Amino acid sequence: MTESLAAGVDLGGTKIAFALVDREGAVLDMQRTPTLASEGPAAVLDRIAAGIHALLDEAGRPVAGVGIGSPGHLDPVAGVVHNAVNLGWQGVRVYDELRRRLPPGLPLYLQKDTNASAVGEMLFGAARGARDFVYLAAGTGLGGAAVTGGRLVTGAANNAMEVGHLSLDPDGRLCGCGTRGCAETVVSGLGLLAGVRERGAEFPSSPLSSGPDVTTQAILAAATNGDRLALAVLDDAGRALGEVMAACACLFNPALIVVGGGMGRAAARWLLPVAEREMRRRVFPPAVEGLRIAESEITISAMGAACLVWYDQ
Numbered sequence: 071m072t073e074s075l076a077a078g079v080d081l082g083g084t085k086i087a088f089a090l091v092d093r094e095g096a097v098l099d100m101q102r103t104p105t106l107a108s109e110g111p112a113a114v115l116d117r118i119a120a121g122i123h124a125l126l127d128e129a130g131r132p133v134a135g136v137g138i139g140s141p142g143h144l145d146p147v148a149g150v151v152h153n154a155v156n157l158g159w160q161g162v163r164v165y166d167e168l169r170r171r172l173p174p175g176l177p178l179y180l181q182k183d184t185n186a187s188a189v190g191e192m193l194f195g196a197a198r199g200a201r202d203f204v205y206l207a208a209g210t211g212l213g214g215a216a217v218t219g220g221r222l223v224t225g226a227a228n229n230a231m232e233v234g235h236l237s238l239d240p241d242g243r244l245c246g247c248g249t250r251g252c253a254e255t256v257v258s259g260l261g262l263l264a265g266v267r268e269r270g271a272e273f274p275s276s277p278l279s280s281g282p283d284v285t286t287q288a289i290l291a292a293a294t295n296g297d298r299l300a301l302a303v304l305d306d307a308g309r310a311l312g313e314v315m316a317a318c319a320c321l322f323n324p325a326l327i328v329v330g331g332g333m334g335r336a337a338a339r340w341l342l343p344v345a346e347r348e349m350r351r352r353v354f355p356p357a358v359e360g361l362r363i364a365e366s367e368i369t370i371s372a373m374g375a376a377c378l379v380w381y382d383q
């Protein structure tokens with residue numbers, strides 16, 4: 071294959087990350103720019119196109135296509151982001167808009183950001199060689215992707231694996247989606263912060279219980295030092311993650327569950343053992359026999375997006 075390079079764009083609420091990746095998974099160039107979503111979709115699309123142009127210039131040889139990972143509800147065939155709350159986007163025609171700004175004939179591939187990450191793990195990360203696996207990403211929220219027989223499970227309207235909004239407790243915390251007790255109200259950076267606020271009184275000796283501006287990083291640092299409040303909140307998150315894993319294991323019988331996302335990776339040493347124990351408590355044993363749980367190996371967010379180019383070939 072002569073066109074052995076792919077460009078990736080990870081479109082986030084605060085930043086846009088770009089990567090130029092070769093067919094062996096080496097990252098040849100990386101860029102990032104603030105999203106500045108408040109300036110509106112046209113300005114953001116201009117910045118995406120400028121970043122892609124910079125990668126094409128850097129490549130110095132043909133690029134097989136551009137993969138774009140986006141948050142929100144989208145249509146990967148039509149290339150339309152129907153609704154992305156973080157971006158304030160409604161019905162943005164990404165393919166049409168970018169084609170006007172990019173060299174003619176350059177193939178474009180749009181997917182949900184978590185689907186892009188899962189494809190990256192399948193090609194070059196923790197899921198290399200796996201045909202059936204689940205990817206879960208805990209960051210500011212909780213998202214996921216499922217791959218069965220080497221193909222992404224998309225669902226009828228590309229909303230499959232919206233596990234962050236699976237309610238684990240209909241009387242629980244109010245989620246941004248309007249439902250109560252969604253998994254991401256517990257398994258996320260915001261979930262840890264809410265947990266510290268709610269359970270602080272049980273652990274008055276914890277410095278976290280009196281700190282007005284606690285951060286996720288502070289909670290993880292406290293856990294490293296054995297802080298009981300931090301450990302209790304991480305235990306709650308681990309058990310909730312285990313419930314989500316149990317649902318995924320029952321539905322897909324994966325060989326592997328890969329856990330990524332900023333918070334998922336940073337807190338893996340606390341979350342994963344608790345989650346695995348909880349999952350195994352809840353599932354028909356043959357469905358989880360041989361199931362492995364692994365940490366994500368792809369840390370460059372735009373790399374998964376670039377891999378969308380090869381996923382479709």
Ligand SMILES: [Zn+2]
Binds near residue numbers: 234235248249252
């Ligand atoms: Zn929700």
